[in-house]
Structures are given as structure tokens and as C-alpha cells.
Amino acid sequence: QFLGSTEVEQPKGTEVVRDAVRKLKFARHIKKSEGQKTPKVELQISIYGVKILDPKTKEVQHNCQLHRISFCADDKTDKRIFTFICKDSESNKHLCYVFDSEKCAEEITLTIGQAFDLAYRKFLESGGKDVETRKQIAGLQKRIQELETENTELKNKVQDLENQLRITQVPASPAGSVTPKSPSTDIFDMVPFSPISPQSSTPTRNGTQPPPVPSRSTEIKRDLFGAEPFDPFNCGAGDFPPDIQSKLDEMQEGFKMGLTLEGTVFCLDPLDSRC
Numbered sequence: 001q002f003l004g005s006t007e008v009e010q011p012k013g014t015e016v017v018r019d020a021v022r023k024l025k026f027a028r029h030i031k032k033s034e035g036q037k038t039p040k041v042e043l044q045i046s047i048y049g050v051k052i053l054d055p056k057t058k059e060v061q062h063n064c065q066l067h068r069i070s071f072c073a074d075d076k077t078d079k080r081i082f083t084f085i086c087k088d089s090e091s092n093k094h095l096c097y098v099f100d101s102e103k104c105a106e107e108i109t110l111t112i113g114q115a116f117d118l119a120y121r122k123f124l125e126s127g128g129k130d131v132e133t134r135k136q137i138a139g140l141q142k143r144i145q146e147l148e149t150e151n152t153e154l155k156n157k158v159q160d161l162e163n164q165l166r167i168t169q170v171p172a173s174p175a176g177s178v179t180p181k182s183p184s185t186d187i188f189d190m191v192p193f194s195p196i197s198p199q200s201s202t203p204t205r206n207g208t209q210p211p212p213v214p215s216r217s218t219e220i221k222r223d224l225f226g227a228e229p230f231d232p233f234n235c236g237a238g239d240f241p242p243d244i245q246s247k248l249d250e251m252q253e254g255f256k257m258g259l260t261l262e263g264t265v266f267c268l269d270p271l272d273s274r275c
Contacts, residue, residue, distance in 0.1 A: 001040055001100040003027075003038065008094050011094050017071065021098050024098045025098075041054065048065070048119070049063055050069065052097075064097070070086070071262070072113060072260070073261070074108070074264075076263040080103060082106075084097055085097075116259040
């Protein structure tokens with residue numbers, strides 16, 4: 001049975017969880033007097049965290065990552081009540097979760113402690129490699145998004161230039177009355193290319209097409225968009241999204257804080273018939 005969760009001021013401490021249990025037990029008695037039942041839940045404990053699920057629909061109600069759990073305790077008097085404190089991922093507030101587990105509170109507490117130790121070992125063993133891999137993947141994903149955006153913008157510019165060229169193009173005048181004009185230039189100060197341009201369709205005197213103009217060589221190698229080619233192995237620190245590093249730092253900080261397991265007495269509510 002899930003008695004609920006309530007905000008606490010500290011990430012650890014017997015007195016902290018005692019106050020939380022007393023508060024939630026009192027709230028349970030109020031709900032019982034109103035005819036409401038205490039909801040039952042299913043716990044899934046692994047090295048990735050503690051999931052609180054609906055036993056029928058298997059819908060995840062709460063997902064508590066292990067590195068965010070800082071304190072876990074069970075009741076040494078009736079073997080029913082156990083609780084843990086977890087830092088909420090969205091609000092960063094410390095929440096105390098309280099359960100009534102029917103004589104297996106101590107086993108659940110120890111299981112959470114064992115899962116925490118295994119998760120911490122895995123983080124230490126593969127943490128460095130995972131950090132670098134996630135950084136490279138994040139950098140590549142960010143660069144791909146930037147290139148896709150640039151590609152879309154360039155396509156739109158090319159389309160606008162083609163439309164502008166069609167609008168401003170003047171039909172050829174009769175022979176002998178052509179007035180030479182300087183060709184219009186685009187935003188890059190270049191003569192726009194058009195497959196129907198009179199210059200590209202006029203043959204030479206011998207009846208052959210003029211040779212194409214060779215492309216200008218540049219000292220710096222650039223791609224077809226005019227940008228320097230992207231090298232995934234030369235990513236700078238600024239290319240990585242800040243949220244990736246902050247999450248990894250948070251995991252390291254949470255594991256370093258450690259998980260405190262403690263057995264204590266929670267039967268302090270005089271309204272509880274079992275105490």
C-alpha cells in the first residue's frame with residue numbers, strides 16, 4: 001500500500017522521515033474515515049531506479065532514479081512501514097515516499113541498498129566511457145540539426161532567387177536593336193545562373209557551345225554550402241549541449257552523497273491501531 005509522498009527539508013535523517021510518516025499516516029486515517037481506500041502499488045527495483053506502478057495497468061506513477069535516492073529506512077517494530085527520500089527531477093525538492101508492505105519492509109529496504117551499490121559500481125566502471133560517447137553522440141546530433149536547418153534555408157534562398165530571376169527577366173529585343181546592359185547580380189554579387197539564359201544558349205560562330213567556365217579554387221576546402229566540412233573527431237567542448245554534462249555531473253554528485261540505510265521506529269501516531 002502506498003501511503004503517498006510529502007516534501008521534506010533534508011535529504012537524510014531519522015527525524016525527517018519520522019515527521020513525514022506521521023504526517024502521511026494521519027492523512028491516511030482521514031481518508032479512511034471518508035471511505036477512501038489506500039491504493040496498492042507494485043514496485044520494480046533495478047540498477048536504474050525504483051518504479052512505482054499501478055498493479056493492474058502497469059502504468060508508471062513515479063520513477064525514482066537511484067542516484068537521487070539519499071535515505072531509506074524501515075520500521076523495526078512491525079516490519080510493515082518503509083520509506084525513502086528521493087530528489088524530484090523536475091522541482092529538485094526532496095520527497096519522502098512511505099509504504100505499508102506487509103512484513104517485508106526490511107527486505108525491500110535492503111534490496112534498494114543493493115541496487116544502489118550495483119548502480120554506483122557500474123557508473124564508476126563505465127562512467128568515463130559513457131561520458132565521452134554521450135558527448136560525441138550529442139555533438140553529432142546537434143551538428144546534424146544545424147546542417148538540416150542550413151540546408152532548408154539555402155533551398156529557400158535558391159527558390160527565391162529563381163523566382164526573382166523569372167520575374168525580372170526581360171524578353172530578347174529584335175535583332176539590331178539590342179542595347180547592351182550590365183547583368184544583374186544576386187545578393188552574393190554574382191551573376192545568377194539560369195538554364196534558359198541567352199548567354200548559355202547562344203552558340204559560337206562555328207556552331208559549338210562555348211566551354212563551361214572553370215570553377216574558382218579556394219585555399220580553404222569548403223562543402224557545397226560554403227561551409228568548412230564537419231569533422232566529428234574535432235568537436236570542441238562548446239559543441240556539447242550543456243544539459244548532457246549537467247546530468248552526468250548530477251549523477252556523480254548523487255552517487256557520492258551515498259544512500260543511508262537505517263532501521264528506526266515509525267509507530268508514533270496514536271491513531272494507528274497497530275502501535
